[in-house]
Amino acid sequence: MKNMPPRWADRLLEAFCAPHLLEEVQGDLYERFLRNGKLFGVAFARRQYAREVLGFLKRPFALKRQLNEYSSPSILNPVMLRNYLKTSFRNLTKNKVSALINLFGLSLGVTACLVIYLITNYELSYDTFHPDRERIYRLVGTEKFNPQADVRPAGFVPNAVPAAVRNEVTGLGTVAAFHNIESEVLIPEGSEKPRRFEHRDHGQDNAEIIVADPQYFDIFHYQWMAGDPKTAMTEPFQVVLSERKARKYFGELPLEQILGRSVIYWDSVQVKVSGIVKDWQKPSDFTFTDFISMATVRSSQLKKGIDLDQWDDIWSSSQAFVKLPEGTRPEQFDKAFLAFSKEHFRKDFKFVPGLQPLSDLHFNADYVDNYSRKAHLPTLYGMMGVAVFILLIAAINFINLATAQSVQRSKEVGVRKVLGSSRKSLVVQFLSETSLLTLIAVGLALVLVNPILTAFQSVTPRGLTFNLFSLKTLLFLLGVTVTTSLLAGFYPSLVLSSYLPALTLKGQSALKGGQKGYLRKGLIVFQFTVSLIFIIGTLIVERQLSYIRNKDLGFSTDAIIEVKSGRAGKTEVLLEKIGQLSGVERVTKQWFPPMGMSYMMTKMKYKGKKEIELDVSAKVGDANFIPLYNLRILAGRNYLKSDSLRELVINETFAKRLGFQKPADAVNKLLEFDGKTFPIVGVVADFHEQSFHSKIDPTFIGYLPRQARNIGVKLAVKGQQVNELKEALASIEAQWKTVHPDKKFEYDFLDDRIAQLYEKEQKTSRLVNTATGIAILISCMGLFGLATFTAEQRTKEISVRKVLGASVASIVALLSKDFLKLVLLALLLAAPVAWWAMSKWLKDFAYKVDIEWWIFALAGLLAVGIALLTISFQSIRAALTNPVKSLRSE
């Protein structure tokens, strides 16, 4: 339009000019435009108009927004904040059911998140506090016992290697070896009887005593409380103690006076305290407290246990650490290590050294050792995933309930908008509702976290505590609060604040976007998919565990205990005494029971048509071993009583591997072991000797007197009579005391030992169970809330249907159908994911259950059942209401 001012100039003015000035300014400009148009022509007037608009834009007063009595206060104004808080609170108390559902769900979610965060954070912080930790490596390697054997990773090195590596591999920096030993500790008390401290409970307590190179303290930084770090570890018969240990041994003596005091290890190795260091406070696998100087080994009885010149074998207690010089990479030494290996390992046994980063130590189960506790990284990541999903489900509940409620709140939004609320402040108001709820949930989680940590002590790592006031924890909580509030509150607040007041106040529910609730349905499907994955997971884990528990192991475990007499000695005497007890059915001298963590692999040769050499597992026990454990003899007989190895019994797998079709064929054949030949006198049925993760190896059973120093006892107990058991154990302990008056009586039930093999699986099972419970609970609460609202919204429809003759059943079906469809859809989505995840988990087992189709069917049925149960309450109530009540008033 030619006789109008330029539109762009008008727009510009409207955009920039302060609203309260706009009218007069624009009016003045327009008036002048008209006059200019008359006087000088439209073109000039338009140009002039634009010029004048631009003239205004450079005037600050025209741009300044003025606070007048009608403008909205800033959303951060205290008045507004108070208002947000108040309305949030009112709203929460008004819709108690949904508020409680949300609160409960969010609390559960946040608590799960917090607990899992604490666990993972604790595990991941292991040994992260050492200075120069990225330069610290463990000397590990690969070993190969003979040309036929597999190359296996080893977390430990032959005893002679560290010293040789230090001298021969140039540029490696500091090398420190140590050996951990188990020992009772004696503290001489002048002329009195020395005070004694029992050795640690293996598998329970941390490793404490090591014999270490002086360089150990160069690699790992300790704070010295007493003694001279330079000379404390260089001489024989020196020991450095940690402060805690020094206090344990010597009480409250001043630290300086403890220096020079004597400590006795292994009954006869007397060393003098030469230094005291402060204990580390942070999580570490290096839990050592007694550091005996390496020089002590050659000058004392320790040399019997630690052969520092041994090249041809490896011991799990033999450790070495390296601190590389700055700027070197571990790969640089690969060649040097290979050359080193060629130089020193010329016979059958091969060992190639390698370097393992310190950060890998706590997680890599390939490199075993006997002090560090391994955390399973995939489990940790799995747990994090679980935490995220649980929180997500809780947030989805909130979104669902809030959008479902939105119809009710649309009037409120309309009124607020009419009264001048901006969209921004509406969004803030709804977000503040979520934040308030989340904050309460976080508060509840903080209250709950300690009881939960106590309840789940068996699953959480030892030493884990909850400290609210650490910066990291506070940051985490803040992060959780903010993300949850935004996650749960953002979408509902956008939807709610978008309502047009004119429509909502007229009484039309202006449901925008999700008119058919696709988003809500999608979210429910997501929730149930997650829940179903957890349900399927639980079913499969449980099935596998019950398979493990119930499968015939091939031997009996009932009422059998293992008495650890190996270290104490005098096995013969003890065996005789225990064997005579009335509560004991049978005793055997053995090394280890048929199944357990400890086993030995060795080599055997069979010279048949062609020579076969096999890696076989050794079970050591006297002639009572096979009858005591009830091993089933398939052919031949048990070996006869003797005082040395004369005859062998092998298992079925062994016979098959040697090429015999029938077990009986193997009897009376000869096997070569340790340079001598022994006859096979019997074949036993296969029995499990390791956890179900590994296949049954070819195994022989024989009597090796040097190893068979522990005692296996079969108690004569019928059933599980606790009193009888206790009596029998007490009588055995009494016998022990007569033989070893001052040594601790140690025993294990075989069942417990076997259960220990599946500790990780037990933990996984508890984790999956808990996660499933929480996921189902939260999902159901969401469903319940949603069902409530659907029923309420459809009251009129239901009443009309009833008036027209619908039955209660048909109405319940009508209301339930929609939800059931969603659950079935979720099952379709969950099944492949769960199948994939669980087959990965089962892959670790050599003996496992199959994933069968009915598991999915059962899970689906469970989910449908749970969903039905949840919504039936609401739908039945809706179906039973008297239609008159809801149709009466309009």
Add this chain to the structure above:
Amino acid sequence: MRRSYLGEFEEVVLLTVAVLAEGAYGVAITDELDRQTGRTVSISAVHAALHRLEEKGMLKSHLGDATAERGGRRKRLFSVTVLGSRTLHDIRAVRQQLWDSISPQGLPVVSL
């Protein structure tokens, strides 16, 4: 004593508002200034000065009726406050006093 400092332009605008009496609003003031002083002033400058004077309390304003030639928009009509009047009088008195103190030879003769 001068209560408040007034710039030259502000003073002229304030006087113009007084001259226009009832009908003092942006366009009218601009036109009157144009006519009386012969200088071309931009409307935004006038608005800025009016705004400033109102902030200083020398002008008050109210919105008038809507008129068709403004596209239905209302005018803001200005009038001088007591403070404004007082200030103008002060300025005038000072000027008068100064004029009176000039000796007849103090200024070169200007023939108009």
